[in-house]
Amino acid sequence: MELSSCYKQTDAGMIPEEWEAISIFDLSDRRKELFDDGDWIEAEYLTSSGIRLIQTGNIGEGQFTDKESKKYISEESFKKLGCKALQVGDLLICRLAEPAGRACILPYIGEERIITAVDVTIFRPPSSLADRRYLVNVFSTPRWFQFVNERCGGSTRTRIARGELGKIKIPLPPIPEQRAIAEALGDMDALLGALDRIIAKKCDLKQAAMQQLLTGQTRLPGFHGEWQLKRLGDVADIRSGGTPSTAEALFWDGDVPWCTPTDITALHGYKYLGETSRMITQLGLKASSAEMIPAHSIVMTSRATIGECAINTVPVSTNQGFKNFIPFQTIDVDFLYYLLTTQKHGFISLCGGSTFLEIGKTQLVSYQVRLPASKDEQAAIGKILSDMDAELSALEQRRNKTRDLKQAMMQELLTGRTRLV
CATH class of the missing domain: 3.90.220.20 (DNA methylase specificity domains)
Incomplete structure (x- = not known):
C-alpha cells in the first residue's frame, strides 16, 4: 500500500509524520520506579482494614471499578513486604486476562494509603512526555489489546509479562494534541457517566415502584378493595x-x-x-x-x-x-x-x-x-411500569449511541485520521 506523504508506517500502525511510535519502556524513561509491578500479597497478609489493596478486578477498561468487597493489609505487612504505595493519578495496567492490558487511572477513593497486586503494572510516564488521560484511551483500543494478546503467555491463566508489555509501541502525538484528544474523549466519558447515573437512578425508582405497586402497599387513585x-x-x-x-x-x-x-x-x-x-x-x-x-x-x-x-x-x-x-x-x-x-x-x-x-x-x-380483582387496576399498574421501562429503554439506546460515537471518535483521533491541533 502506498502511503500519503503526511503519514508514515510504524510498529504502532500508520500515523501522522509529526507523531512518533514509542515503546512503553521508553515512555517511562526505562526507570523501574516509573514502570513497575504491584506487590505479591498472599492470603495470610489480608486484613479487613489498614492499607487498601487494589486488585485486578478493580481495573476496568478505561475506568476504575470500586467494589463492596475490599481487601487490606496492615502497616506491619506493608513494611515487611516492602510494598510500593500508589499515588492518585497512577496509570494501572492489568497484565491478567480478561482482557489483559486493560487500564485505568487511579482516582481518589478515600483511602489514605493504597497498594496494588503483582499482576497490575504501575505506570508513571513523565508529564513532559505524555498525558495519562490520552494514554488510558490508547490502552482501550482494539489495536492495543491485539498487541497485548500477541505477547501473552500462560496455560492456566493468560497474562502478559511486564517486560513484554514494555516493548509495545504506541502512537504518540505532541503534548498539545494529546491533551486536545484527551479532553474531547473526556467530554464523551462525562456524558456516558451522566447517562449511567441517570439510568441507575431510574432503575432504582422502577424497583421501588414495583415493590410498592405489585404488592398493594401503594394503591393508585380511584382503586379500592382487597386484593x-x-x-x-x-x-x-x-x-x-x-x-x-x-x-x-x-x-x-x-x-x-x-x-x-x-x-x-x-x-x-x-x-x-x-x-x-x-x-x-x-x-x-x-x-x-x-x-x-x-x-x-x-x-x-x-x-x-x-x-x-x-x-x-x-x-x-x-x-x-x-x-x-x-x-x-x-x-x-x-x-x-x-x-x-x-x-x-x-x-x-x-x-x-x-x-x-x-x-x-x-x-x-x-x-x-x-x-387486584379489577383488570383496570392491573392495567393501570402495568402501564406505569411499562412507561418506566420505555423511558429506561430510550436512555439505554442513547447511552449505546453515545458509546458508539466515542468508539468512532477514538478510531479517528487516536490514529491521526482526524486532527484537533
Whole structure:
C-alpha cells in the first residue's frame, strides 16, 4: 500500500509524520520506579482494614471499578513486604486476562494509603512526555489489546509479562494534541457517566415502584378493595414446549418461530420478544410437544436460568425449557409480566431435579400470587411500569449511541485520521 506523504508506517500502525511510535519502556524513561509491578500479597497478609489493596478486578477498561468487597493489609505487612504505595493519578495496567492490558487511572477513593497486586503494572510516564488521560484511551483500543494478546503467555491463566508489555509501541502525538484528544474523549466519558447515573437512578425508582405497586402497599387513585390470592393456574393457561427431532430436516427452517432460553437471555431484560434465532416447520410443530403460544402471552424459562420472562409480540413455539402463560380475559398481560418477574426466588425454591433445576407445570399451577380483582387496576399498574421501562429503554439506546460515537471518535483521533491541533 502506498502511503500519503503526511503519514508514515510504524510498529504502532500508520500515523501522522509529526507523531512518533514509542515503546512503553521508553515512555517511562526505562526507570523501574516509573514502570513497575504491584506487590505479591498472599492470603495470610489480608486484613479487613489498614492499607487498601487494589486488585485486578478493580481495573476496568478505561475506568476504575470500586467494589463492596475490599481487601487490606496492615502497616506491619506493608513494611515487611516492602510494598510500593500508589499515588492518585497512577496509570494501572492489568497484565491478567480478561482482557489483559486493560487500564485505568487511579482516582481518589478515600483511602489514605493504597497498594496494588503483582499482576497490575504501575505506570508513571513523565508529564513532559505524555498525558495519562490520552494514554488510558490508547490502552482501550482494539489495536492495543491485539498487541497485548500477541505477547501473552500462560496455560492456566493468560497474562502478559511486564517486560513484554514494555516493548509495545504506541502512537504518540505532541503534548498539545494529546491533551486536545484527551479532553474531547473526556467530554464523551462525562456524558456516558451522566447517562449511567441517570439510568441507575431510574432503575432504582422502577424497583421501588414495583415493590410498592405489585404488592398493594401503594394503591393508585380511584382503586379500592382487597386484593385476591389466586393460583397461577386460575390466572393463565400454562403450557410447556418441546423440540422436534433434529435428525429430521423437514422439521426445521420453516415459518414457525421456536424460542429457546438463549433468545430470552439475549434480550438483556428487554420486555418484548419479536423474533427467535431458530424456526421450525408446521410438521415439526405437530411431531413434537411444542405448542403455538398466541401473541401477547408470556414465555418464561423454567430450567437452569429460571423465571426469565418476555411478552411475545408474535405467535411462537418454545422448547421444553419453558412454561408459558396465556392470560385469561380477567388478567392484564403487562401486570402479569411484571408480577412474574418478582417471583423468581419463589419459583427457584420450588425447583426439583438432581442434574439441573427445573420448575414443573404442576408446581406453577398451584403457586399463589396476590393481585387486584379489577383488570383496570392491573392495567393501570402495568402501564406505569411499562412507561418506566420505555423511558429506561430510550436512555439505554442513547447511552449505546453515545458509546458508539466515542468508539468512532477514538478510531479517528487516536490514529491521526482526524486532527484537533
